[in-house]
Amino acid sequence: MRVESPAQSPTVDVELGGVAAADSADRVRTRIQSLARYAPRPIIAATVRFSSPSGRRHTLVAHATLALPGVRLDAFGTGPTVGEATDQVRTRLRRQLLDLAHGRRKHAASPSASDDEQAVARHVTRMPACASPEQAVLALEQLGLEFGLFLDTAAGRETVVWRGPDGRHEFAAAQPIALTEAEAIERLMLTGEPWLFYTDRRTGRGRIAHRRGDHRYGLIVP
Known part of the structure; x- marks a missing residue:
């Protein structure tokens, strides 16, 4: 079902993150701008950011955001190419726009996830509150962790250290x-x-945010 909107095509900020050639941005922009026809309110701005999950080189993740008056819509999409990830995220945003137009927008998490699957266990990082990269590596080994959150004293912000597939530590x-x-x-x-x-x-x-051994989710905070 199509919802007519008088809004002009929104400005779409595309950040490819080095995962594709620069000319891909125009095709992404066109696909997202076409959502304006389904919007019950003008789309003020839109952003689409791409990244590649660590350890999954053939998978791209698209995170798209639409800003409308009084509401913000977010959606994720994945695929082996920028085009496929964009199509998936566009489909999800279109569904949200139609739900918004008919007053049935859902605030809950993904409908495919049960309450048990969505349970999140929060805990404070076991790493030192403030540390240099060298101290963080030492703490990671002493604690027997695969990854850890710590406040980098040099950068003045939280960062993460982890053990890569080759055994080397990465930041x-x-x-x-x-x-x-x-x-x-x-x-x-x-x-x-x-x-x-x-x-x-x-x-x-x-x-x-991480997966736990019991197939639920955990959240490590500073």
């Missing part, structure tokens, strides 16, 4: 994506990543 090099807790868990469900380092949209602090 997050850039500021992580800003998400809500629900969005972080949704991305884990969608991509199958074992953990996700992100910036909490409300507090601005770094957090790690």
Whole structure:
């Protein structure tokens, strides 16, 4: 069903994150701009960010956001190519716009997830509150962890250290994506990543959402 809207095509900010050629951005922009016809209110702005989950080189993740007056819509999509990830995220945003137009927008998490699956266990990081990268590596080994959240004394912000497939220790090099807790868990469900380092949209602090051994989800906070 189509909802006519007088709104002009919204400005769409596309961040490819180095996962595809620059000319892909125009095709993504066109696909997302076409959603304006389904919007019951003008789309003020839109962003689409792409990334590649660690350890899954042939999977791309698209995170799209639409800003409308009084409401913000978010959706994730995955696929082996930018085009397929974009199509998936567009389909989900279109469904949300139609729900919004008919007053049936859902605030709950993914309908495919049960309450048990959505249960999140929160706990404070076991890593040192403040540490240098060298101290973080030592703490990771002493605690027997695969990854850990700590406040990098040099950078002045939370970061994560983990043990790579080759046994070497790696650190997050850039500021992580800003998400809500629900969005972080949704991305884990969608991509199958074992953990996700992100910036909490409300507090601005770094957090790690992760899969637990009991197939539920955990949240490591500073």
